[in-house]
Amino acid sequence: MKGFWHDAVEFFPILMSGVVLTIVVTIGSLLLSTVLGLLWAMMRVSGIKALSLLSASLINVIRGIPIIVLLFYLYFVMPDLGVTLSALQAAILGLGIAYSAYQAENFRAGIEAIDKGQIEAAQSIGMGWWLTMRRVVLPQAVRIVLPPYGNVMIMMLKDSSQASTITVAELALQGKLIASSTFKNTNVFTMVALMYLTMSIPLILLVRHFEKRAGKK
Amino acid sequence: MIELNDVHKSFGANEVLKGVTASVQKGEVVCVIGPSGSGKSTILRCINGLESYDRGEISIEGLKVDRDAPSIVKVRTQVSMVFQRFNLFPHRTALENVIEGPLYVKKESRAQALERGRALLAQVGLAEKADAHPPQLSGGQQQRVAIARALAMQPKAILFDEPTSALDPELVGDVLGVMRKLADDGMTMVVVTHEMGFARDVADRVLFIDGGIIVEQGPAKALLNQPQHPRTQDFLRRVLHPL
Numbered sequence: 397m398k399g400f401w402h403d404a405v406e407f408f409p410i411l412m413s414g415v416v417l418t419i420v421v422t423i424g425s426l427l428l429s430t431v432l433g434l435l436w437a438m439m440r441v442s443g444i445k446a447l448s449l450l451s452a453s454l455i456n457v458i459r460g461i462p463i464i465v466l467l468f469y470l471y472f473v474m475p476d477l478g479v480t481l482s483a484l485q486a487a488i489l490g491l492g493i494a495y496s497a498y499q500a501e502n503f504r505a506g507i508e509a510i511d512k513g514q515i516e517a518a519q520s521i522g523m524g525w526w527l528t529m530r531r532v533v534l535p536q537a538v539r540i541v542l543p544p545y546g547n548v549m550i551m552m553l554k555d556s557s558q559a560s561t562i563t564v565a566e567l568a569l570q571g572k573l574i575a576s577s578t579f580k581n582t583n584v585f586t587m588v589a590l591m592y593l594t595m596s597i598p599l600i601l602l603v604r605h606f607e608k609r610a611g612k613k
Numbered sequence: 614m615i616e617l618n619d620v621h622k623s624f625g626a627n628e629v630l631k632g633v634t635a636s637v638q639k640g641e642v643v644c645v646i647g648p649s650g651s652g653k654s655t656i657l658r659c660i661n662g663l664e665s666y667d668r669g670e671i672s673i674e675g676l677k678v679d680r681d682a683p684s685i686v687k688v689r690t691q692v693s694m695v696f697q698r699f700n701l702f703p704h705r706t707a708l709e710n711v712i713e714g715p716l717y718v719k720k721e722s723r724a725q726a727l728e729r730g731r732a733l734l735a736q737v738g739l740a741e742k743a744d745a746h747p748p749q750l751s752g753g754q755q756q757r758v759a760i761a762r763a764l765a766m767q768p769k770a771i772l773f774d775e776p777t778s779a780l781d782p783e784l785v786g787d788v789l790g791v792m793r794k795l796a797d798d799g800m801t802m803v804v805v806t807h808e809m810g811f812a813r814d815v816a817d818r819v820l821f822i823d824g825g826i827i828v829e830q831g832p833a834k835a836l837l838n839q840p841q842h843p844r845t846q847d848f849l850r851r852v853l854h855p856l
Contacts, residue, residue: 520763521689521762535704
């Protein structure tokens with residue numbers, strides 16, 4: 397740890413450029429996974445057999461492929477099929493798709509936790525499927541879904557480091573590059589770890605807040 | 614107004630309705646009594662399409678009840694339901710519960726829905742609870758909000774599925790009082806209930822159901838005071854004199 401503060405000051409700007417990309421990848425894939433996860437979950441509970449089956453198969457396929465393989469596929473294989481993505485696009489797409497499976501299962505669990513009587517009450521005043529979802533089920537499911545959603549946010553922040561494998565110069569990759577050119581492994585990776593931790597802590601507090609709110613009711 | 618013709622319904626191998634034929638006239642109050650598991654709740658749930666039926670036909674003013682057809686929405690806006698466990702929306706206030714249907718299903722203006730919503734809450738004696746959320750209300754108050762919610766749809770009939778069974782005994786009277794007033798005002802009502810006093814005083818007709826069929830039916834006082842069928846006699850003896 398010799399000269400840690402000195403190194404910290406020197407490497408901080410480079411690592412910060414990595415932090416920016418880490419945040420971009422995390423937020424991008426969080427949004428994508430939320431939209432896709434909601435879509436899969438709605439298909440799953442739609443009561444239409446074909447949609448529900450399609451969604452279940454999709455979720456299983458996505459869950460069965462490691463994130464890193466998904467990233468390689470998008471970045472290295474897609475160009476052969478005529479679709480060229482930038483590393484950043486491939487990273488957001490890959491992580492977003494990979495996490496959509498977990499989001500979907502989380503959303504579905506939240507939706508199915510709503511008392512059946514609520515749905516019957518909605519139907520009994522003439523609400524159709526979509527109106528029942530929008531006015532009755534989803535607003536109540538949000539409280540249930542938020543704590544695990546917060547945990548997914550933390551996991552995504554950390555898993556965004558996998559984007560380094562397809563050359564996205566986010567925090568982990570910047571750290572690796574500095575370390576391999578300066579041989580100051582200890583100082584550099586300690587800094588990288590601390591920077592991830594700094595980003596995680598607000599999210600951890602957010603999850604705690606969600607849990608308290610869900611518990612109150 | 615409500616017609617049931619030879620309605621059959623099975624849950625798996627268990628046939629709960631074995632050919633029910635009945636009709637309810639406009640303005641009539643019909644109480645459905647019978648032992649638990651006799652199929653009386655299932656009949657109500659079939660009438661507004663919460664449950665499908667296998668054979669026979671149910672119609673409301675000539676409109677066939679088919680839960681898989683788009684017309685089911687029309688059926689449900691004409692026939693409201695009050696549930697045993699209230700099923701109020703816990704994330705909305707009493708008033709919001711009442712105006713939910715008029716606002717989002719019937720697309721009434723907010724001002725109009727609010728005005729009638731407040732009037733309905735006043736009618737069930739809960740004007741001052743308009744802004745309370747359901748968990749802050751007693752069971753009896755929740756059920757009265759549920760009745761207001763049903764009325765807000767301006768239905769032609771209301772189905773009550775054991776509306777007082779989940780209530781503490783001292784709260785039953787308030788709910789029955791509201792229902793009696795509705796009956797006096799000419800509302801068409803089908804009430805599944807164990808409240809024999811209510812059935813005798815308020816109902817025009819009583820149906821006794823056992824084993825998925827209507828065993829006996831007739832004018833309320835006659836059926837409850839002089840039941841003809843031995844199963845009706847046996848059931849009423851147990852309910853009225855449990856010791």
